[in-house]
Amino acid sequence: MGDYKRLKTPLSEDDILSLKSGDRVLLSGYIYTARDAAHKRLLESLDKGEEPPIDLKGIVIYYCGPSPARPGRPIGAAGPTTAYRMDPFTPRMLELGVKGFIGKGKRSKEVIEALKTLKGVYFAATGGAGALLSQRIKEAEVVAYEDLGPEAIRKLYVEDFPLIVVNDAYGNDLYEEGRRKYRKI
């Protein structure tokens, strides 16, 4: 399919506003992994007045806990994890300047609303395609919370990372639209 949009991180507000649910995107640049435990620790440390371990402005967060890298490779399998577990943290991450989130599975009404008011996008990567996605990751480095193992924050350099826009900044939801289109009962 030739209708991919190419985007580079960090994402600007214009990038965000140009995306609509259903758009296929090839993303390049740096992105950061974070899952349940990293979100919890990051927000708790901000509550204590500490500086965040990474600059959050304009970044894209990837909900991913990779498998260990074989020697000579940057990373192991690295597909998305289910996103709803991060729902309670997401509006606050948007307030802190995060612009994009990559995961799989549906988001809460609160997250969809926050993406609209704070101008952000939720992308899906194909769940269970961890080997394929791994090959689009060229560099990986743990930048915070190493003790969390697979849940540590990793800075990844990705090239043409294949994504689809699920929730855009206009309140659309591809999961709902897609299901309506093919529903037969």
Added chain:
Amino acid sequence: MREIHVDRIIGTVKNLCIKANYELPQDVREFLLKALEKEESEVGKEVIKQLLENADIAQRERIPICQDTGSAVVFVELGQDVHIVGGNLHEAINEGVRRGYTEGYLRKSIVRDPLRRKNTGDNTPAFIHVELVPGDKMKITVLPKGGGSENMGKLVILTPAEGIEGVKKFVIKAVEEAGPNPCPPVVLGVGIGGTFEYATYLAKKALLRPLGVRHPDPFYAKLEEELIDEINKLGIGPQGLGGITTALDVHVEYSATHITSLPVAVNFNCHATRRAEAEL
């Protein structure tokens, strides 16, 4: 009496953990290919193509199929004429899992207890189901079970009056509510009957059956077919992005039950239904 040394069990479990996580079973691959032919949604087709390509890359490049290399669920059919020597069965299985997940570059996804949540560091303990059977053989099946699909599981105890319609309604509602979360197209294990815990065991065990193999009882085989048809009309599709392939297959297992009870359990597996078995 036939002796099996624990060293053989350890080595076998290790190899099965690695094989299951790197090599998508042939039946699952064939069902994905069939789904690709039938799927009406363009995005759905694209997803299925990615999954097939992913399986090829995993096997060729030695990258796990999915980064969630799962809880190690291990089923053992143990012949009652087998004598295990050199140690005990549960420790041997756990040692095999430890070596498989460490030497195989698999993710360690198990925490010691559900509330304090410290990672055990080696993906043990395994979740082990042992069934004693006649004979002097031992069959071991490893089913690495991902968390995303496992988390969508459901159990209900219906009243007998709710009958087959109640069962269908419950299963379909579970799939509908799960939507994209369990990584569709899914494989469903449905356990009907038994007791509170036995229904869930049957649902898990149903996932071991190869895709396309129907229940030997025509009544339950028909129920499986009806569930597949109705689930695939929900529109959820590959990865929940819309389409006609929501379930690759549905397997039902049933058991005798109490006169007052109709337990129903649904266990989801993702499209990466991984399993590997060996006989000793």
